Amino acid sequence: MHEPGASARNVCRIPPRTGAAFRLPKGATLTVIDPQGEQVSDLVAFNADDIRERISSGRSIDYASRIFLTTDDILYSNRSRPMLTIVGDDVGRHDFSLTPCSRDTFRILYGDTDPHHGCQGNLEQALGPFGIAPDDIPVAFNVFMHVTVDGDTGEIAVLPPKSRAGDRIVFRAEMDLVVGLTACSAGQSNNFRFKPIDYVVGAAA
């Protein structure tokens, strides 16, 4: 991204308030880039050979003994197997406690009468061709999402992301995966400026 030329041809852009899904082979890297700053990208992953295996916030948090994951942390599956390892992280603050924003999120939390279908709807559309049903979209790893937690009361708040233009996080696939990825549709998570997300798939070493 930072050097125009050959490498730039491999960058995929997810337009504002949309999503994408793609295969990520074992050993390949996935770089998620915030091209303009202060944007969130919801990431979910499934075993490409058996889509009933999917990322699990509960297992990943338990094994890390930490709710905020960063470099060297592992996103585990619901079968306790490593799916993705974080191998680089410019930002260091992401969320792994909330489901993707959805028609219901906008209705229940914000009272929208004609709500956008959100990251949930975008992931449903993108993952459907891989045989993944809406009910099976789990708590997402919400890249760059800045959620604060009060350790005493448990209150959470969603703040603008800490990511600046060009900041990135890099994952390595630990098995053959189907990945779903969005440019977040929720105003609260990106300071009410809907922006794109870029990503790059790197070949296995």
Next chain:
Amino acid sequence: MHEPGASARNVCRIPPRTGAAFRLPKGATLTVIDPQGEQVSDLVAFNADDIRERISSGRSIDYASRIFLTTDDILYSNRSRPMLTIVGDDVGRHDFSLTPCSRDTFRILYGDTDPHHGCQGNLEQALGPFGIAPDDIPVAFNVFMHVTVDGDTGEIAVLPPKSRAGDRIVFRAEMDLVVGLTACSAGQSNNFRFKPIDYVVGAAA
């Protein structure tokens, strides 16, 4: 429980390190009791008419804007519909961030070479007859589990439950449910004294 006699006949006991599953009709109450104090009970729930609908930590936390749920809070499904409402709570501290303890938990976190199958194994056995597969057991509502979170670092710690002998939490079913419930198998969550859990199903008002 506190008055011997007719009401005591309705109390079901879950022996240490085991689990149970049962139907809970819409409108009925479920009281979960810690008979000896400092014990945890993992609770999961599924729509009895369509088991693909199940409790969702991510949606419940999002809609409550709080990671610690108590009286008047709602456990939502992955379809954003209310499944259970907490209508009474003697303890006020439960966890909704971790999956049930499992063979993998004991292996990865504690290095056990011959690990117990844990609450996950107990829930798999109890829920299997209802057609619920191991992969579909979600992050549990971990009744009485005392997990602290450092809001700065995100570090979590599992402390002995705050529940004393006889303490209880009461839920009301908002739809016809299949509920899975355990007497927790993890030493860390109950101060290394494995104890039973009691529960009472109350008829719909």
